[in-house]
Structure formats: C-alpha cells, structure tokens
Amino acid sequence: MQNFLNLCKSTIGEEFVLIDVEQQAPYLQDWRQRASGKALAILRPANTTQVAQLVRLCAEYRVPIVPQGGNTGLVIGSIPDLSGNAVVMSLQRLNSIRQIDIANSTMTVDAGCLLQNIQTAADQVDMLFPLSLASEGSCSIGGNLSTNAGGTAVLRYGNTRDLCLGLEVVTATGEIWNGLRGLRKDNTGYDLRDLYIGAEGTLGIITGAVLKLFPKPRNFGTAFISLHSIHHAVSLLTLAKQHCHANLTGFELINRLSLELVHRHFPQYQRIFSEPSNFYVLLELSGYDQEDSTHQQLEQLITAAIEADLIVDAIIATSIAQAKNCWALRESISSAQAKExxxxxxxxxxxxxxxxxxxxxxxxxxxxxxxxxxxxxxxxxxxxxxxxxxxxxxxxxxxxxxxxxxxxxxxxxxxxxxxxxxxxxxxGIGTLKKQELRRYKSPVELQLMRTIKQALDPNNIMNPGKIL
Amino acid sequence: MQNFLNLCKSTIGEEFVLIDVEQQAPYLQDWRQRASGKALAILRPANTTQVAQLVRLCAEYRVPIVPQGGNTGLVIGSIPDLSGNAVVMSLQRLNSIRQIDIANSTMTVDAGCLLQNIQTAADQVDMLFPLSLASEGSCSIGGNLSTNAGGTAVLRYGNTRDLCLGLEVVTATGEIWNGLRGLRKDNTGYDLRDLYIGAEGTLGIITGAVLKLFPKPRNFGTAFISLHSIHHAVSLLTLAKQHCHANLTGFELINRLSLELVHRHFPQYQRIFSEPSNFYVLLELSGYDQEDSTHQQLEQLITAAIEADLIVDAIIATSIAQAKNCWALRESISSAQAKExxxxxxxxxxxxxxxxxxxxxxxxxxxxxxxxxxxxxxxxxxxxxxxxxxxxxxxxxxxxxxxxxxxxxxxxxxxxxxxxxxxxxxxGIGTLKKQELRRYKSPVELQLMRTIKQALDPNNIMNPGKIL
Structure with missing residues (x-):
C-alpha cells in the first residue's frame, strides 16, 4: 500500500494525498453525524485526467474508491466503511464553470462546483438553474447528479436527471467517457448518461456535466393556505395544475405539527393564521412576463378553491418579505425537528x-x-x-x-x-437503505442491477457496499 | 427448429405463429421499402406472460428475436436480416389501455397500443398525451419507447423518454421486470427504465409502460413567418422563449425549397406569402386558460421580432382552417420530397x-x-x-x-x-446507421455499450445486428 500511496502522490502531488487523521476527519464523517469511516487516504485530484490516473492506480492495486462531492448526502453514501482499506476521491478541486452557452441554454461545469455557485453563475447571465435544496451552499453538482437530487422545483423543472444533457465520466477502469453533449435530441445508442446519474458513484465517477438553463421568472406569486385534510390538499393540487399549468412551481405540504414545531423553535417567524389547521399548503407560481400576472392567477385559483369548498383560509403574500416568511416556515421544518x-x-x-x-x-x-x-x-x-x-x-x-x-x-x-x-x-440508497432495498425490490430488478454493476465495475472498486 | 416452432405453437396457439410467406410479408418489409428480411416465423403473443415464455424458448434454442411494433421505424431496425434464422416478435396483440389515473396524470398501456389510440384515450378524459409524429396512426408506443421517438412537441414536452414514468420489460433471459411505477420521484437504484428506452429492442422487450398525461391546451396561436436566413430564425427562437416560455410548443423550420416542393405537389394548400423567402418558421403557442391569451402573446412576439429586424413578414392564423393549412404545409414536406x-x-x-x-x-x-x-x-x-x-x-x-x-x-x-x-x-441507429455510429462514437462509449449489451443479453438473441 505504501507503493500505491507513493504513486498517488507522484500523480497529484503530495499535499493532495491526505494521510493525517485530523486532515481526513471532515471527509469521513456523515453529514447527519450518524456514522463515520476510515480511509487509507483522501485523494484530491485537480482535473479529470488526474481522476482517471488515480482510478487506474486503484484498479491495479484493487483499492476501493469512495467518490465524494460536498459530503452532504443523507443516506451514508459518500463515506467509506470502517475497514480503512478504501480511498476517498474528493472532487472538490474540480470546481470550474467550463462554459456558458446562452444561445443553447446550457452550462458546462466540473463535478465539484458548488450548487450555489452554479445558481449564481446562471443568474449573472440572467438565466435560471432551477435545482434548489437545503444544502445548496455546501453540496456539489457531481453529488446532485450521482444521487439524482430533488428539491423544491421538481414539480416544474424535474429532478437533477432532467436538468442534465451530457456527462463526463471516469469509468471504473479509469477511462474517460466524454459525453458532454449539449443536445436536446440524440438517439445514438444506449442512455449511458442516465445510468451514471443516480448510481451514487457505484459505476464510475462523474467529473463534468452539461446542465440545462431556463429563462428566469420575472415575478412570483406565493400563497399560504390552510385545509382540513390532505385529501383537500390533493384536490387543490389538481385544481392548481388546471388553472396555472407550467406557472405552478411550488406545492409544498405542511401538517399541523410541522408548523407548530417551527413556531416553537423559531419564534422570529410570523404566524400566518390565528387558528391552527390540520394541514397547510405553500403554493408558488412563477411568471415570466407582466408584473402582476401571477398575483391575478393566484387570486382566481383561490377563489375557485373556496367555491369548491377545498380550503379553510388563505393568504396571498403581498410583499417579498411576506413571501420569504412563508418559505422560511417551510424551510425551517427540518431544523425545528432537530431542535425538538x-x-x-x-x-x-x-x-x-x-x-x-x-x-x-x-x-x-x-x-x-x-x-x-x-x-x-x-x-x-x-x-x-x-x-x-x-x-x-x-x-x-x-x-x-x-x-x-x-x-x-x-x-x-x-x-x-x-x-x-x-x-x-x-x-437515494447509500448504506442506510440497502437492506430495505433488498426487501422491496423484485429479485428480477435486483439481479439486473447486480448484472450492470458487475459489467461496468468488474473489480468491484467503485463505492462498494453502497446501494447493492 | 421444428421442435422449437411446435413449442411456440403450443405456447400461443397455432394461428399466432405465422409460417406462411404471404402472411409474413408485411412484417418483413422496411417502412421506406429499402430492405426486406426473412424469418423462421412471426410470433404474435397475446400478453406479457406469453412474450416471456417465447423469449425463454428462443433463449433455449438460441433463436434471434426481432421485436416489432407498428414496423414504421426509419432506420431498418424492426425487420430481421436475410438469414431466415430469426423470429419476429410482434407486440400488436398487446393493445389494451390498462388503466387511466386522472389524479396521478398517468396512463398505463400495453406496448402494442397504437399511438393514436393513446392520444384519443387521453383526449376522452380531457387530458393530453403530447407525443405526436407522422406515423401516429400506425406506430405503437412500444416502438416509440424503444426508439425514444421525437416528433413535433419535444420543445415543450420532451422526447418519449421524458413522457414515461415506468416500464414493464421481458428481459433477454425471459424474465418479467415489473417497473410499472407511476412516480415522479424514485431514487432506488439504477435507472433501468432509461436503459431499455431507446435500446431498439437489443436489451429486452418493452411490453408495457406508465405514461405521463398533461392538461389539455385550451387555445392555440399559430404563426407563419418568413425570414432572410436561419441566423434570424435562431434569434427568433431565443426571443420566442423569452416571451412565451412554456407556452411555446412548436418552432418548426422550413427552407425555401421545402415549401416550393409542397406547393408543387400539393396545390390544394393555400400559399401564405406572395414573395418567397429563404426560410420560414411555423410557430405555435399553446394556452391553458383565457380564449385569446395566445393570440395576444403572439402579436407581442411578432411586434418585438419586427422591431429587432428579425423577420420579413408574418401571418397569425385567425381561424382553425388557417392554422391547419400552416401545419399541413409543414407536414407535407416529407411526402412532397417523395413525389419529387x-x-x-x-x-x-x-x-x-x-x-x-x-x-x-x-x-x-x-x-x-x-x-x-x-x-x-x-x-x-x-x-x-x-x-x-x-x-x-x-x-x-x-x-x-x-x-x-x-x-x-x-x-x-x-x-x-x-x-x-x-x-x-x-x-435511432438500427442497421442503417451502424457503420456511422462506429465512426463517430468514441471507442470508450462503444465499449461501454458493448459491455452493457453482453451483460444484459448474454446469448445475443435480442435484435442482433442492430445498433452495435
């Protein structure tokens, strides 16, 4: 193993092969503090070529690789086990935005780019990259892709898979697949892209991606609605889709206890209704032209919902501060739970x-x-x-x-x-839901997944023990 | 082989194993009449179980299988070669619409359903299945999925892959994978669905699918626009996206000769402009609420395009007949070419x-x-x-x-x-573009595809000779 580590050092530079326990610590700790692992080393390559060189070394020495982005995953999928025989391959230094193509509505990025930096870069050219989730200041797009992350804008824009046109991947045998295509249509063979997306680093390492950009909404309509039951919330969703179609960009459910916890632990946020209700919906519309189009659409929807006897009460935010307060209530639920x-x-x-x-x-x-x-x-x-x-x-x-x-x-x-x-x-699955997966997936599906894993990672070095 | 055919007959009934040359003919002829093949038999199973039984027989006797839907493909991918050692597995008898779930906006169908029947079934419950292409009266959804078909609504709704939530597949070893999920979010392992979609029947046989439904547009705006160059058309596209966002459902380019051919061979269609132009754009907006919303939006777009000096002339259809004439011009190009x-x-x-x-x-x-x-x-x-x-x-x-x-x-x-x-x-690729694929795909990508093919179809019986 010393020989292996020396080869790693000569490949990417000694300072980027972390052996020291203290330096390693943040890479080995699960985001929710439920588990920690051990590693032979943390490898911090600078570019795709170095990633490929390191993977070839790992393949030769049969060293398991745990690919890691921002290490913010929620299923213990991006840290090694306690054996200490794996390396963590951190993509953090691959953090360039390679190209923005406004006319093609695409951005090509390194896998280690922080999600927030990608959002900002899109914003700076007056466009939208819609993926948005709680850890956006810390998570990287490579991790988002590897876990097919969701978030709050899926209703309108889809999961991370739907936001990606092309990938660059270092395969489990250390070759570079350049699939960085910026095409909306391409029927030339098997969909390798979607196979690597959501594979949680068990088939290869995503090193770059072509992302879709969208026109930026010009105005938002936000409503906070109280309802008797979740049945009413589902009916409201159907109504909202019919009324608002593609303008409907957010439809978040909150039950009574969720909101109570937020108010208990974050008293700085304003209460919306004096009377509590069993369920609430936070509804958001995005408009792309005239200033008040969403507000009017929202009023019409609420009127229709009252007529259909679906809702108890509703407020439409009349200021940005009010809209922010609504979203803060929703986004504070996780922290409020933790405090409780x-x-x-x-x-x-x-x-x-x-x-x-x-x-x-x-x-x-x-x-x-x-x-x-x-x-x-x-x-x-x-x-x-x-x-x-x-x-x-x-x-x-x-x-x-x-x-x-x-x-x-x-x-x-x-x-x-x-x-x-x-x-x-x-x-995703990671290690946390591995046993559950075996219980609920059919033997046929599990076998198909194992077959693909064996075919694409014949040495079983890519994030072993995760998913399967 | 006689033994194999007898087993096929006892599995699905003698009348559904076509041996007779005349009966076989339509299954062996390429849609564009460029090639024809020979077959041991045409198999016409009634359901997924029978498909699986037949695949197991084929695996046992090493008989190649050419899956076939409406046989309307354009790359010679759904007929066998001339060796006569393959069977055609026709999915035509699997033609039930299994379930429509309005609240979930999904429809579950057999693979052999005609696309047009699916469109009609959606329409009958006041919803939209947006896939639309020239052969919709003859092609089947299984073929659309296997080739990831495109068509005229991709701009707004995506390719067939984007319109499918779940699949049922008979694997190359004759097992049934039930992946008929109606979920918008599901991160439990590898994306098998997208692997079978677009694989042109070389990895398994799609027998059923869960499709996405959408709210039906309530009104359309259609414009026919003449321009000096394709550069202007691209600028107009950017402008149209900014102005009309999700309402933009069609943006079709037509060059001067294309339109000339249509007018030459289909004199029944009305001419739109007295002076010819180098390029034309057929632009469609879909509106989901008030009657005249798209018309107004279209007028604003055209005004902005004139101000930006992007277009020569434009008409906005003021009747359904006029809009239909615009689309007829676009849709007749292929036939006009053939006549020319x-x-x-x-x-x-x-x-x-x-x-x-x-x-x-x-x-x-x-x-x-x-x-x-x-x-x-x-x-x-x-x-x-x-x-x-x-x-x-x-x-x-x-x-x-x-x-x-x-x-x-x-x-x-x-x-x-x-x-x-x-x-x-x-x-797609079929046999028509197989050589081209080898020229333009990287060795890494070709090898990944071959690895997947070998893993999922170890006996190489699924549509051999297609794609790879």
Whole structure:
C-alpha cells in the first residue's frame, strides 16, 4: 500500500494525498453525524485526467474508491466503511464553470462546483438553474447528479436527471467517457448518461456535466393556505395544475405539527393564521412576463378553491418579505425537528391519486402500534414526495422510542410498498437503505442491477457496499 | 427448429405463429421499402406472460428475436436480416389501455397500443398525451419507447423518454421486470427504465409502460413567418422563449425549397406569402386558460421580432382552417420530397448556438463537391433537430446522384460531428446507421455499450445486428 500511496502522490502531488487523521476527519464523517469511516487516504485530484490516473492506480492495486462531492448526502453514501482499506476521491478541486452557452441554454461545469455557485453563475447571465435544496451552499453538482437530487422545483423543472444533457465520466477502469453533449435530441445508442446519474458513484465517477438553463421568472406569486385534510390538499393540487399549468412551481405540504414545531423553535417567524389547521399548503407560481400576472392567477385559483369548498383560509403574500416568511416556515421544518429531539424519518413518494389514503392508513397503523406517536408530515406534494417522519409521544423519552426505529420503518415502508410507492424518493440508497432495498425490490430488478454493476465495475472498486 | 416452432405453437396457439410467406410479408418489409428480411416465423403473443415464455424458448434454442411494433421505424431496425434464422416478435396483440389515473396524470398501456389510440384515450378524459409524429396512426408506443421517438412537441414536452414514468420489460433471459411505477420521484437504484428506452429492442422487450398525461391546451396561436436566413430564425427562437416560455410548443423550420416542393405537389394548400423567402418558421403557442391569451402573446412576439429586424413578414392564423393549412404545409414536406424523387436524408441535431453556422458551412461544402445540389432543410429547430436532406441538381438523374450517397453522408456527418452534433437525433441507429455510429462514437462509449449489451443479453438473441 505504501507503493500505491507513493504513486498517488507522484500523480497529484503530495499535499493532495491526505494521510493525517485530523486532515481526513471532515471527509469521513456523515453529514447527519450518524456514522463515520476510515480511509487509507483522501485523494484530491485537480482535473479529470488526474481522476482517471488515480482510478487506474486503484484498479491495479484493487483499492476501493469512495467518490465524494460536498459530503452532504443523507443516506451514508459518500463515506467509506470502517475497514480503512478504501480511498476517498474528493472532487472538490474540480470546481470550474467550463462554459456558458446562452444561445443553447446550457452550462458546462466540473463535478465539484458548488450548487450555489452554479445558481449564481446562471443568474449573472440572467438565466435560471432551477435545482434548489437545503444544502445548496455546501453540496456539489457531481453529488446532485450521482444521487439524482430533488428539491423544491421538481414539480416544474424535474429532478437533477432532467436538468442534465451530457456527462463526463471516469469509468471504473479509469477511462474517460466524454459525453458532454449539449443536445436536446440524440438517439445514438444506449442512455449511458442516465445510468451514471443516480448510481451514487457505484459505476464510475462523474467529473463534468452539461446542465440545462431556463429563462428566469420575472415575478412570483406565493400563497399560504390552510385545509382540513390532505385529501383537500390533493384536490387543490389538481385544481392548481388546471388553472396555472407550467406557472405552478411550488406545492409544498405542511401538517399541523410541522408548523407548530417551527413556531416553537423559531419564534422570529410570523404566524400566518390565528387558528391552527390540520394541514397547510405553500403554493408558488412563477411568471415570466407582466408584473402582476401571477398575483391575478393566484387570486382566481383561490377563489375557485373556496367555491369548491377545498380550503379553510388563505393568504396571498403581498410583499417579498411576506413571501420569504412563508418559505422560511417551510424551510425551517427540518431544523425545528432537530431542535425538538430525534425522530424517525422517511423519504417516500406515492402516486398522487393514493397519497392521501396512504397518509390516513399509515398514520392509523402507527397510532395502533405506538399510541400517541406524533406525525411530522411535510414535503413536495406536487411530486408525490413526503417526508413522513414519526416523533415520539410527548411523555416518551426519545431514546426509548428510537429503539423502535426498525418496527416503525417496517410499518411505513410496507404501507408505501402496498400503495406502489418508493421508499427513497429523493435521497437515494447509500448504506442506510440497502437492506430495505433488498426487501422491496423484485429479485428480477435486483439481479439486473447486480448484472450492470458487475459489467461496468468488474473489480468491484467503485463505492462498494453502497446501494447493492 | 421444428421442435422449437411446435413449442411456440403450443405456447400461443397455432394461428399466432405465422409460417406462411404471404402472411409474413408485411412484417418483413422496411417502412421506406429499402430492405426486406426473412424469418423462421412471426410470433404474435397475446400478453406479457406469453412474450416471456417465447423469449425463454428462443433463449433455449438460441433463436434471434426481432421485436416489432407498428414496423414504421426509419432506420431498418424492426425487420430481421436475410438469414431466415430469426423470429419476429410482434407486440400488436398487446393493445389494451390498462388503466387511466386522472389524479396521478398517468396512463398505463400495453406496448402494442397504437399511438393514436393513446392520444384519443387521453383526449376522452380531457387530458393530453403530447407525443405526436407522422406515423401516429400506425406506430405503437412500444416502438416509440424503444426508439425514444421525437416528433413535433419535444420543445415543450420532451422526447418519449421524458413522457414515461415506468416500464414493464421481458428481459433477454425471459424474465418479467415489473417497473410499472407511476412516480415522479424514485431514487432506488439504477435507472433501468432509461436503459431499455431507446435500446431498439437489443436489451429486452418493452411490453408495457406508465405514461405521463398533461392538461389539455385550451387555445392555440399559430404563426407563419418568413425570414432572410436561419441566423434570424435562431434569434427568433431565443426571443420566442423569452416571451412565451412554456407556452411555446412548436418552432418548426422550413427552407425555401421545402415549401416550393409542397406547393408543387400539393396545390390544394393555400400559399401564405406572395414573395418567397429563404426560410420560414411555423410557430405555435399553446394556452391553458383565457380564449385569446395566445393570440395576444403572439402579436407581442411578432411586434418585438419586427422591431429587432428579425423577420420579413408574418401571418397569425385567425381561424382553425388557417392554422391547419400552416401545419399541413409543414407536414407535407416529407411526402412532397417523395413525389419529387429520391434524395439523401439526414436526421441530425446540433447545439442551437451553432446550428445556423453549421447549415451555412455544410451547405457550402456540399455545393463545392456537388455543384447545383439542392437543400431540403426543415425540422424541429426548437430542439436543434434538422432534417438536412440533399436533392440532386435539377438536370441530374436521380440514380446518378444517389450513387454519391456515401460521400454526401460523409460530408454532412463529418460536419455534424465537428459542430458537436448527433448523427441521429430522433430516428435511432438500427442497421442503417451502424457503420456511422462506429465512426463517430468514441471507442470508450462503444465499449461501454458493448459491455452493457453482453451483460444484459448474454446469448445475443435480442435484435442482433442492430445498433452495435
């Protein structure tokens, strides 16, 4: 191994091969502090050629590689295990925006670019890169691509996969595949791009990408709406799609407890309604021309929703500050949960047509087994994606309750499966959901995935132990 | 082989195993009449289980399988070769619409459903399935998926891949993968769906799909615009995107000769301008609410285009009949070409930012080598997709000129490659472009594709000889 490390050092420079335990620490710690790993070294190559050279070395010496971007993943997918025999391949130094092509509405970037820097670069040329999520200041686009990240704009613009036209990948055998195409149509063979996207670094290392840019919305309409039930929220979604079509860019569900937690732990945010309600929807429209088009459209939608008896109350934000307050309430739910204590999290998606029934059904199953448990339900209802989290009863010690994690996961995931949903809507599998995947995927699908893994990573060195 | 055929007969019934030459004929003839093949038998299974049983038989007896839908492909990808050792697996009898889920905006269909029947079924529940192309009355959705078909609505709704949420596939080893998910978000492992989509039946047989439905547009705005050059057309596209955003659903380019041919061979269609122009754009907006929203938006766009000196003349259709006439002109180009005589066709795509330069450059190269050759240039400029066809000089015999097909392909495809375009934007590879693929794809990409093919089709029985 000393020989291997020396070759790494001569390839990328000694200062970019981190051996020191303290220097290694941030690369080995899971974002949510649930796990940590050990590594032979952290490798910090400067460019795609160096990544390829390092992968060839790793292949020769059979050293497992854990590719890493911002290390903000939520499924323990970007740190090594405790064996200490793997290297972490950090893409942080590949952080150039290579090209912006305004006429083609594309931007070509290195995989290590921070998402926020990409958003800013698009903004500077008066365009929009719509991917947006909580960790955007720390996460890198390579990680977003490798996990097919979701976020708040999926309803209108799709997941990360939908925002990417082309990739550059270092394969598991250390070759560079240049698939950096800026084309909307290209039917020349198998879709390798979508295979590497979402593969969580188990098939190769994404080193660059061609991203889609969009015209920037010129005005926004934001409404905060209270409703009796999630059934009403689903009906409101259908109505909103019919009324607002492509202008509908946000449709976030928030249940009563979620909002209560935010107000308890972040008293600086303004309360919207004097009376609490079972559910809330944060709805956003984006307009691309006249100043008040979205406001008017929003008013018409709310009127129609009142006529259809779908909603209890609603406010339309009349200032940017008010709109920001609405979004702050939504975006603070995760932190409010953390301040309240631990709970048991699920990142699931369901067909929109059954999502309300699922919530009723799963909640009542949980209540039967764990009387008094409290649901923190929120998420991107527009995409069928719920963060369906279970908090302990008020009088219960956190640790007692967390003991039941496996049972609670089982109830929620079994119900999700029964309703033909997904047990990982936007976070991926990593190591956290590997066992769950084996339970819910058909043997045929698992075998197809294993076949592809074996074919594209014959030495099994790419992020081994993740997903499969 | 007699034993194999007897087993096929006992699996699906004797009348669905076609041996008779006359019965076989329509399954063995290429859509454009450029080639025909021979088959051991045409198999017409009734359902997915039968498809799987037949594939297992074929695997056991090592009989190559050519999957076939409507057999309307344009790259000789759905007929067997002349060896006569393959079977054609026709999906025509799998033609049920399995489920429409309005609240989830999805439709689950058998692969053999005609595209037009799917469009109609969506329309009947007041929704839109936006895939639309010339052969929609004959082609099947399984073929559309296997070739990732394009068409006229890609600009707004994407290719067939973008219109599909889930698949059911019979693998090359005869197992059924049920990936019929109706989810907008699902990050549980590798994207098998996109691997089978566009694989032209070389990895498995698509037997069912979950398709996305959309709200139906309530009104359309259609304009026919004349311009001096394709450079102006590209600038108009940028302007139209800025002004009309998601309402922009069609942006078709037509060059002077294309329109001349239509008027020559279809005198029943009305002329739009008294003076000819070098290029024309057929532009369509779709509106989803008030009756006249698109008309007004279109007027504003045209005014802005005139102010920017981008266009020569423009008409906005003021009746459905007028709009239909505009589209008829566009849609008759292919038939008009056929009536005029043979020409040499290319289905290419380019980054929008270089497409005008490409057209100048490629046209002048062609003119240098083949003085007097005439360009029939048209297509989906909004997606960067051109049908860049080369007709013989007026005084040249067709056959003489067609002799130069290989040379002309070389000029056009070399230029396409130089401008980082694709040699097959929407038609696929089949057998027609197999040699071209080898020339223009990198060895790394070809090897990745071969690796996937070998892994997923270990007996090499799935549509062998196509793509790779």
């Amino acid at each position: 204590g631990k709970n048991i999290k699920h990142d699931i998606s369901l067909p929109i047509s059954v999502i309300a029934h699922f919530v009723d059904d799963a909640s009542s199953s949980l209540e039967q087994s764990f009387a008094g448990c409290r649901m923190v339900t929120f998420g991107h209802l527009g995409d069928g994606n719920l963060h369906f989290n279970v908090s302990p009863p008020i009088d219960n010690q956190d640790d007692d309750f967390l003991h039941h994690q496996a049972e609670i996961n089982r109830i929620v995931h079994d119900k999700t499966d029964q309703y033909k949903g997904s047990i990982s809507a936007e976070h | 005589g043979k020409n040499i066709k290319h289905d290419i795509s380019l980054p929008i930012s270089v497409i005008a330069h490409f057209v100048d450059d490629a046209s002048s190269s062609l003119e240098q080598s083949f003085a007097g050759c005439r360009m029939v240039t048209f297509g989906h400029l909004g997606d960067g997709n051109l049908h860049f066809n080369v007709s013989p000089p007026i005084d040249n015999q067709d056959d003489d000129f067609l002799h130069h097909q290989a040379e002309i392909n070389r000029i056009v495809h070399d230029k396409t490659d130089q401008y980082k375009g694709s040699i097959s934007a929407e038609h």
